[in-house]
Amino acid sequence: MKKPRLLLADDHRLVAEGLRGLLEPAYQLVGIVEDGRALLEAADRLVPDVVVADISMPLLNGIEAVRQLKKKNPELAVVFLTMHLDVAYAASAFEAGASGYVLKHSASSELLTAIDNALKGRTYITPMLAGELLNYQRNRPQGEQPDGLARLTARQREVLQLIAEGLSVKEAAAVLGISARTVEFHKYSMMESLGLKNSAELMRFAVEHAIK
Template structure:
């Protein structure tokens, strides 16, 4: 009997290597990729049963990549394995079509269970976050009125800042200068009374801007 086929996506190769042994008994590992763009390409070629993906990855973040995968193949199962221990991220993962959300420090105890649940069409969320998600109910994750006042460029920069990108990395990604990035960041912070990167990220999550 063939084992379910799993594709891993994490920009830290050492994490994927470490998961090999954890998954070996139950699943066939068909590939490992290190960014969202490669994930989309590999999933189309390898046709895995389950994708295990990080959220913060280069080029295309995990949630945007999975949204594309679900367009290509609505039946593909996805489990996110991430450092983000916030129900807002879990909600966005579910909205993108994920069947599981596991934090990395719980991977040994929970990842195999999450994959098996996904294969059965069930949803597995790290228990520490389920209470918050139940309290949220089915609240919309769409961008709210405050975020709709931002320009398209400000939204792009805010999303990338929330992914942990530096001004230099954002500048390269958007083909603009680091000074332009800092200018837009300053405008965002001034307009909304924010004083740090942490407050910017909180603003992004609160107002439905980030997709990470």
């Protein structure tokens, strides 16, 4: 029987290599990437059946990357494997289109189950967060996204993460393949949307709110 094709995204190479032994008996590991932009490129090129991704990755975080992947391919199964024991992150992960949310320290006991569920069109969330997530979703106002990020476009959130990582306008422009002037436009548009007065306030917001 043909093994499902799996793409792994984690910026900690030792963690990723450690997962290889867990995953390879059941799945064809077609690639390992270390940032969100590499994940988008590899998913287009390798056409996996399932993606296992970390949330905190450079250049483009896992949640933003998965949001873009699911827009292109709604059928793609996605499981997040993360250190974030935070219900807000879990909620954002499922809103982005994930089918599973597993904590790294539980990978050996939960990851294969989560992947199997995702491939069958079912949802899996680590039991440590399941009840809390249910309460969070019940008590959260309809359509609200935490931290004011809902007011930003996908491109603005990409710029925000790069600002939080300390990239200059020129460096951010090079990563995104756009002009420095366009990055500046997004910066000032974000400041206006968020009610911030200057670049220093935007940098503070970026560091506090961008998922890296």
